[in-house]
Amino acid sequence: MSKIDIPPVWEQAVAYVASKVPQRVLLLGATDTGKSTLALYLAKYLLSKGLSVALLDADVGQKDVGPPATIGLIHLKSVLSPLSPPLAAEALYFVGSVTPVGHMLPLIVGTKRLLERSQAQVTIVNTTGLVKGPGVALKSFQIENIQPELILALQRQGELEPILAGYKYLETLRLPVPDKVSPKSPLIRRARRQEAFKRHFKGAKSISLDGERLILQRVPRQGLRVGLLCAVANKQGETLALAVIQGxxxxxxxxxxFTPAPEEDIAVLICGSMGLTPLGEERHFCSRYTRTRSFPSRRRRNRRVSLPRGQRFPPVRSRKYKQRPRSPKSRFGPTDHTVPETEG
Ligand SMILES: Nc1ncnc2c1ncn2[C@@H]1O[C@H](COP(=O)(O)OP(=O)(O)OP(=O)(O)O)[C@@H](O)[C@H]1O
Ligand SMILES: [Mg+2]
Known part of the structure; x- marks a missing residue:
């Protein structure tokens, strides 16, 4: 990895943040604009000034805190502790997918839930790189949700202005994207997520949960499927870890x-909207944004496993995934509304 080269204007910005001590700092920027780098740099700087800092990572693809498809919160203890992402989260909220498109409600709700749990003097909120199209609405509602005292806007050519225009009354520092920022291709992004999933599931076990006791949330219309990415939560509904349905x-x-969470803590299963293989490879099948015209086909529907009467769980469908279409012809509009290329 190339050496991080902090531009002088970033240095001035972090010094300003340290002097103001805003309770909530929101980082905005398209993909590969240096959001994570700035978040960690700012966190280290604030810690070095003796302030308590929390990182709230509301990006669901390229994570700094917690596994993909979640929002993660961590209170940073000391400037000496290693700050190389991804950091293990103290608290998680399951969004259900590695893209914000089609998952804006859980993103908004989860950000608020975890923000309420932050005890730090300064909470730095990082966000997804989706800032165009549906991203304008998402970021606008995130701003209203978080009510940041300060926004750090990383932009190249004014791409954040459509969002910022509605919040001129909030203090905003517009910062340049450093020349050295290296873009990540969609393939590299996917590979990094796969690594992150594998790391999260390291040491995970297969466990059988009793249908009488387990509470199910967000069950997809099509029912449960083998390979569906889920999360497990405790009695208070707090996300413990990711899980994958095995049957x-x-x-x-x-x-x-299959989950790394301890069996005795699990009270709730929260369904996501994508699939995951045992190797951490993503399979997309449920989001209305990735559904193609032929899905679900009659043949596919008929592949549901038929189960005995009185069964507690919705049917589990057979293990056949639909690959995310490479060049989608979606009935929901042009390509940029279907596959969030900018995301993850
Ligand atoms: N100031 C810098 N000097 C050198 N390299 C940098 C700098 N800022 C970022 N980079 C590099 O550029 C890449 C992208 O930066 P970073 O991951 O911080 O961006 P991001 O906006 O968080 O991206 P994503 O959209 O994936 O979340 C990383 O490899 C990072 O190391
Ligand atoms: Mg990032």
Missing amino acids: LEEGGQKLKI
Whole structure:
């Protein structure tokens, strides 16, 4: 990795933040604009000034805190502790996918939930790189949701102005994107997510959950599927870890999942909207934004596993995924509304 070269204007910005001590700082920027680098640099600087700092990572693809498809919160303890992402989250909120498109409600709700748990003097909120199209609405509502005392806007050619125009009353520092920022191709992004998923599931076990006791949330219209990415939560509904559905057991009375969370803490299963293989490879099948005209086809629907009467769980469909289409012809409009190329 090339050496991080902090531009003087970034240095001035972090010094300004340290002098103001805003409770909530929001980082905005398109993909590969240096958001994560600035977030960590700012966090280190504030820690070195003796301030308590929390990082709230509301990016769902390229994570700094926690696994992909989640929002993560961490309170940073000391300037001496290593700050190389991804950091293990103290608190998680499951969004359900590695893209914000089609998942804006859980992104907004999760950001608020975790923000409420921050005890730090300064909470730095990082966001996804989706700033065009549906990103304008998402970022606008995130600004209203977070109510930041300060916005740090990283932009190249005024691409954030459509968002910022509505919030002129909030203090905003417009910062340049350093020349040295190196863009990540969609393939590299996917590979990094795969690594992050694999790291999260290291040491995970298969466990069988009793249908009578387990609470299900966000069950997709098409029912549960083998390979569906989910999260498990405790009795308070707090996300513990990710999970993947492996199948039904005992005539549909038990649900087998693969998760690193301790079995005794699990009370809730929250369904996501993408699939994950045991190797951490992503499979996209549920989002209305990735659904093609032929999906779900009659043939596919008929592949549902039929289960005994009185079964507790919705049917688990067979393990056939639809690959995210490479050049989607979506009935929902042009390509840029279908596959969030800019994301993840
Ligand atoms: N000031 C800098 N000097 C040198 N390299 C940098 C600098 N800022 C960022 N980079 C590099 O550019 C790449 C992208 O930066 P970073 O990950 O911080 O951007 P991002 O906006 O968070 O991207 P993403 O959209 O993936 O979240 C990284 O490899 C990072 O090391
Ligand atoms: Mg980032």
